[in-house]
Amino acid sequence: MTVESTAARTPRRSAGNKAGTTGTKRTTSTTKKAAGARKSAEPALVQLLTPEGERVKNAEFDKYVADITAEDLRGLYRDMVLTRRFDAEATALQRQGELGLWASLLGQEAAQIGSGRALRDDDYVFPTYREHGVAWCRGVDPTNLLGMFRGVNNGGWDPNGNNFHLYTIVIGSQTLHATGYAMGITKDGADSAVIAYFGDGASSQGDVAEAFTFSAVYNAPVVFFCQNNQWAISEPTEKQSRVPLYQRAQGFGFPGVRVDGNDVLANLAVTQWALERARAGEGPTLVEAFTYRMGAHTTSDDPTRYRGDEERLAWEAKDPILRLRRYLEASNHADEGFFAELETESEALGKRVREAVRAMPDPDHFAIFENVYADGHALVDEERAQFAAYQASFADEDGGK
């Protein structure tokens, strides 16, 4: 699967480069060489469900999903469907001008729901800005995720309400916060764990390397969950690393594993394993969920400039939702009534989200000055007073009319 995708991408990337100079040739040959080197090193993915929806045995990880019921499976399916529906609604709302920006998770539902459902309530999540599925698992109301994209706040939820930290936009910063939080758990003598989400692009950031270092040195109970969705805006993973990302862990002294990111069961199992290691005092783990961002990086992005349709089509065949549906149907774990009911629920969610966004009030002008400091600051007080006087001057004008 991985070999296939790499091989499929390489020729298109060179074909897409129309410069036609020596530089092009050099790029092509380097890319080919890199791809060749990767082929031989490509690891097997941990996979429990094939794209065709067949359950495959895995000696190491089966035990982490051994007690999963048909109801649990339907629950995972429901999570993925509703998350995708929410995501589609948000994308549509951006197109309608209701949101300034949206970062779609389309294609990454299994990685997020699988890992998200592996968590305990007392675990703590440090997301990027694309973890809408994980937020869903944590019970964060999806409409709360939209405030920052609509531009009414820079967060929108109480991180301690659901042990789900605010979205972090600076790439990789949150991996250090996760590590520090995990160090705190150790100090407290607690047995909860932390999960830090980041992408393939973030793996190049110094902060991620430093988080790996700190977590290893202090044996912090943190799971680094890298969703390798193949593209950091327009840059493919080959521009981030010459080795498979999960192998980065080895140099820091903790295990790394690559899981089929489009297989919700495998993500659940592997994350359970990593969390159990963390809880047992065995320190950090790197999970690389090998997946694909089917849409654009954000609604501002245009993926047609850097990747072709065939790659997307190849990944669509591995769709995370479709494969679980095939399994549910083949194993008689869900009937038509379930799917129909879910469809109705999806539409209701879409409607609720649409209405909630449109009803979202603009913040009060004075919110600019709120919460800049916990203990106050003389300059903020002074400028708030100036702003109030300025605002009041308009009120006087209006009053005079």
Add this chain to the structure above:
Amino acid sequence: MAEKMALAKAINESLRRALDADPKVVVMGEDVGKLGGVFRVTDGLQKDFGESRVIDTPLAESGIVGTAIGLALRGYRPVVEIQFDGFVFPAYDQIVTQLAKMHARALGKVKMPVVVRIPYGGGIGAVEHHSESPEALFAHVAGLKIVSPSNASDAYWMMQQAIQSDDPVIFFEPKRRYWDKGEVDTEAIPGPLHAARVVREGTDLTLAAYGPMVKLCQEVADAAAEEGRSLEVLDLRSVSPIDFDAVQASVEKTRRLVVVHEAPVFFGSGAEIAARITERCFYHLEAPVLRVGGYHAPYPPARLEESYLPDLDRVLDAVDRSLAY
């Protein structure tokens, strides 16, 4: 109980008191444990409080601040040490984009009681990146508070207050004054953390400074007194916020102001003070607000630093220029 101690020792005693009083306080940084820090500011703390309270970290500044943010989110009150001023920049991203904004981003739901200790400034004959004064780069960022003590008593009490603050505080320690001794009354009731203090009363001109330059300004005032001039010396103590009321009160009395700092003058804290005081005291001023500080050049090698740093004569020249208006 008053005791005479060096400024570095005062910070050490203050950290010890904080570690003792609150189990959530942790001290972190490179070499802060067994070595006690390269300036020995954390000397003996790990021995007494253990490795989980006084934490030797990997050599990674962004990691130090980033993990401190995570610890703060978990309810801890980290006091981190950046070994030298010029080494804070790898952590600048975490300080500016995360530490400073987390409280606002969370709409007040989380607090960031993190103290970032930075030994700063020149005058000790160090190599490159060991003598800089980057306070203006932090003062420009909303969400951070910035203080710098000039003497042992302030070092002791301001550190107590910084640790107790629910806001992130960048604590600039004047490293050339680490060995200066002063009285520390550990039972005193300190004034507000961000209030300036008149160190010396005067009537002809106000010298405003903080951190390492306060002592120089006192020497300038002594020298000026021999020439029959009465200078008021103001220790600002805090760079964000700045106690402009205190500066204004002094300038309304003396009608002249010279701001002294080690950092480059261009876009420095002196510029901010000059602008605001001009606005507040336009009709009181007999002369433009003048600034004395570093040049717009990289901090020079040690054998040139005496030419770069404000000294007695440069400040006295500025005093003369002001009085000549």
